[in-house]
Amino acid sequence: MEYFFELLFSGLTRGSIYALIALGYTMVYGIIGLINFAHGEMYMIGAFTALIVSSVLTIYGLPLPAILVLTALAAAVWAGAYGFTVERLAYRPLRNAPRLAPLISAIGMSIFLQNYVLLAQTPDFVPFPTLIPEFAFLEPYGGIVGSSDLVILAVSTLVMAALTLLIKYTRIGKAMRATAQDQKMALLVGINVDRIISLTFVVGSALAAIGGLLIASHIGQINFAIGFLAGIKAFTAAVLGGIGSIPGAVLGSFVLGLTEAFATGYVSSDYEDVFAFSLLVLILIFRPAGLLGKAAVEKV
Amino acid sequence: MTPAPEKTAMPTGKDIRQALLTGFWFMFLTFPLLVIKVHPIEQTVTWRWANMLWVGGLSAAVALACRLVAAHRAAGGERRRQEPDRAIAAPSQAFFLTPSRLVPLLAAVGLFFLVFPLLFSTYQVNIMTTALMYVVLGLGLNIVVGFAGLLDLGYVAFYAVGAYTYGLLHLHFGLGFWTALPIGGLLGALFGVLLGFPVLRLRGDYLAIVTLGFGEIIRLVLENWGDFSQGPSGIANIARPGLFGIEMSLETSLVYQYYLTIAMALLTIFVVNRLRNSRIGRAWFALREDDIACQAMGINKTAIKLTAFALGATWAAMAGVLFAAKTTFINPASFTFLESAIILCIVVLGGMGSIVGVVAAALILMLLPEYLRAVAEYRMLVFGAVLVLMMIVQPQGLIPRVRRTYTGSH
Numbered sequence: 001m002e003y004f005f006e007l008l009f010s011g012l013t014r015g016s017i018y019a020l021i022a023l024g025y026t027m028v029y030g031i032i033g034l035i036n037f038a039h040g041e042m043y044m045i046g047a048f049t050a051l052i053v054s055s056v057l058t059i060y061g062l063p064l065p066a067i068l069v070l071t072a073l074a075a076a077v078w079a080g081a082y083g084f085t086v087e088r089l090a091y092r093p094l095r096n097a098p099r100l101a102p103l104i105s106a107i108g109m110s111i112f113l114q115n116y117v118l119l120a121q122t123p124d125f126v127p128f129p130t131l132i133p134e135f136a137f138l139e140p141y142g143g144i145v146g147s148s149d150l151v152i153l154a155v156s157t158l159v160m161a162a163l164t165l166l167i168k169y170t171r172i173g174k175a176m177r178a179t180a181q182d183q184k185m186a187l188l189v190g191i192n193v194d195r196i197i198s199l200t201f202v203v204g205s206a207l208a209a210i211g212g213l214l215i216a217s218h219i220g221q222i223n224f225a226i227g228f229l230a231g232i233k234a235f236t237a238a239v240l241g242g243i244g245s246i247p248g249a250v251l252g253s254f255v256l257g258l259t260e261a262f263a264t265g266y267v268s269s270d271y272e273d274v275f276a277f278s279l280l281v282l283i284l285i286f287r288p289a290g291l292l293g294k295a296a297v298e299k300v
Numbered sequence: 301m302t303p304a305p306e307k308t309a310m311p312t313g314k315d316i317r318q319a320l321l322t323g324f325w326f327m328f329l330t331f332p333l334l335v336i337k338v339h340p341i342e343q344t345v346t347w348r349w350a351n352m353l354w355v356g357g358l359s360a361a362v363a364l365a366c367r368l369v370a371a372h373r374a375a376g377g378e379r380r381r382q383e384p385d386r387a388i389a390a391p392s393q394a395f396f397l398t399p400s401r402l403v404p405l406l407a408a409v410g411l412f413f414l415v416f417p418l419l420f421s422t423y424q425v426n427i428m429t430t431a432l433m434y435v436v437l438g439l440g441l442n443i444v445v446g447f448a449g450l451l452d453l454g455y456v457a458f459y460a461v462g463a464y465t466y467g468l469l470h471l472h473f474g475l476g477f478w479t480a481l482p483i484g485g486l487l488g489a490l491f492g493v494l495l496g497f498p499v500l501r502l503r504g505d506y507l508a509i510v511t512l513g514f515g516e517i518i519r520l521v522l523e524n525w526g527d528f529s530q531g532p533s534g535i536a537n538i539a540r541p542g543l544f545g546i547e548m549s550l551e552t553s554l555v556y557q558y559y560l561t562i563a564m565a566l567l568t569i570f571v572v573n574r575l576r577n578s579r580i581g582r583a584w585f586a587l588r589e590d591d592i593a594c595q596a597m598g599i600n601k602t603a604i605k606l607t608a609f610a611l612g613a614t615w616a617a618m619a620g621v622l623f624a625a626k627t628t629f630i631n632p633a634s635f636t637f638l639e640s641a642i643i644l645c646i647v648v649l650g651g652m653g654s655i656v657g658v659v660a661a662a663l664i665l666m667l668l669p670e671y672l673r674a675v676a677e678y679r680m681l682v683f684g685a686v687l688v689l690m691m692i693v694q695p696q697g698l699i700p701r702v703r704r705t706y707t708g709s710h
Binding site for chain 1: 336521
């Protein structure tokens with residue numbers, strides 16, 4: 001039973017990280033119908049920025065709470081800036097191009113960013129400092145749930161709640177939903193569609209960066225290639241829940257996280273990634289619209 | 301009509317302001333990653349301020365150049381818009397397409413490749429063999445991506461199927477290269493159909509992701525199923541291709557392999573060219589341009605999609621057999637997504653659907669980094685940038701395909 005709960009918590013932790021990344025995919029897809037292949041790199045860049053900023057601040061001897069806040073802020077700001085720039089350079093010029101063009105451009109961007117970090121920083125794995133302190137009250141349950149599990153769950157729940165509020169109740173959120181529904185109509189009612197699309201990329205990238213910071217501190221090491229796998233898995237989660245749907249992305253992420261945790265725990269850990277990929281292939285074949293998505297009717 | 305007066309390309313104040321702004325933005329953007337380098341163990345920080353100046357200066361210069369080009373285009377835009385895009389690219393190709401120029405050109409290229417091993421060292425021959433293998437791979441992927449418009453990101457899986465077919469058949473049954481080549485090709489086609497069936501209903505971007513997943517699954521299975529594939533340690537001591545049982549020294553064998561790869565590349569070019577102008581080829585173009593219209597024309601979408609996957613996979617698998625024979629050692633690390641991305645880059649750079657373009661791009665992309673050692677480190681960075689730039693600047697590729705027209709004007 002203890003083993004079961006251990007796996008449950010590990011699944012929930014994974015799920016909430018996937019959710020933070022999957023939200024970016026789903027928001028971008030909902031608004032411009034593009035699979036942002038470079039989104040996984042935002043997560044990686046977030047983790048690297050966090051590593052750099054927290055190390056520098058530690059060396060200069062700041063207190064831990066200040067380091068935590070500044071690191072999270074820096075990761076979100078810089079990843080957001082990267083998201084903004086990538087959209088401006090690689091996607092905006094292709095807004096009216098054939099479908100394949102932005103996708104290939106996105107793949108190119110992803111390869112570019114990976115190698116940029118490889119060259120600018122290091123090709124090796126780097127140790128990531130444990131930013132989250134051990135909580136004393138968790139000691140009796142040490143084998144089952146760690147403090148970083150709890151922090152990840154809490155932070156991601158908070159962030160997701162904030163995002164939901166932003167989208168449901170603010171003017172910006174309303175503009176985002178309008179743009180997602182019908183870009184031309186949104187333009188006609190005076191919404192600056194370009195700015196809303198940029199904003200979507202910034203918000204999505206910042207969320208992914210928070211995810212990157214949390215998971216890096218949980219796992220303890222990062223390298224330039226972590227974004228690829230995480231990106232694909234988060235995409236799987238987004239598709240599982242129904243791409244374009246925000247609650248769907250969260251649901252899909254938890255389903256994927258739990259499936260992975262239990263499958264690796266009870267079946268075999270060698271095939272961890274194969275489970276995720278197989279799940280992706282199966283959903284796309286049998287229920288391409290996902291759990292909460294609506295089936296799109298292709299019109300002539 | 302008189303052409304609009306040329307506007308001289310002088311940067312205005314606004315241009316310069318914008319360029320400086322871009323420069324500052326990129327300095328800010330790249331600040332943590334390019335400037336700061338932390339050494340976690342020694343707990344020290346290196347500040348690389350020079351990088352920041354480089355980034356700022358370069359990005360400002362590029363931004364200024366882009367603005368000037370855009371302004372220039374806008375001034376001359378009136379004239380350009382009257383000619384269709386194709387007409388700009390076509391004359392350079394039309395120049396070579398007349399028989400009196402084409403034949404000597406082809407003869408010269410053919411002669412160069414024929415005497416290549418006599419002129420250059422074994423090392424160079426080896427590099428050229430690799431480049432020629434990528435020609436085969438590029439042309440194979442060109443069938444799927446360029447002709448049929450199905451974005452396949454897991455193409456390397458079929459390459460792996462071919463390589464492991466030969467590796468395993470040789471390991472367990474001692475089969476030679478020439479037996480493994482057709483078996484590998486057939487297995488490749490089979491895997492192509494296996495992948496094709498489930499993804500028949502998927503649209504472009506979903507298709508891309510599923511093929512990517514498929515490619516990764518194949519690699520992960522090869523890595524983890526040790527009893528079957530010997531896992532990450534791979535298969536060693538695979539025999540080089542034989543020639544009627546003649547004993548060959550290593551050097552002769554490499555030269556023989558070079559000619560073999562040339563023959564393979566020529567065969568691929570021939571077959572792909574014939575396919576392109578065949579009934580199936582035209583059906584693929586129809587599918588790529590508009591699948592609904594294609595169906596309305598009475599084309600069996602299922603059949604031609606599967607044919608595209610199967611034929612594309614066949615070439616990849618045969619190249620895989622060749623690869624296993626050339627390196628005599630294979631392991632799953634040779635078949636990562638990066639490899640698929642490189643092959644895709646070849647197709648995109650050359651021009652999707654263009655045979656000459658893909659051949660040229662494969663040679664350029666494979667040979668340049670070998671001879672420019674200084675840039676070899678930046679190879680993948682450049683590949684990524686090439687994919688983005690090509691899509692924005694010239695989506696039809698370096699050497700756009702020339703569509704065969706039936707107007708009888710030739």
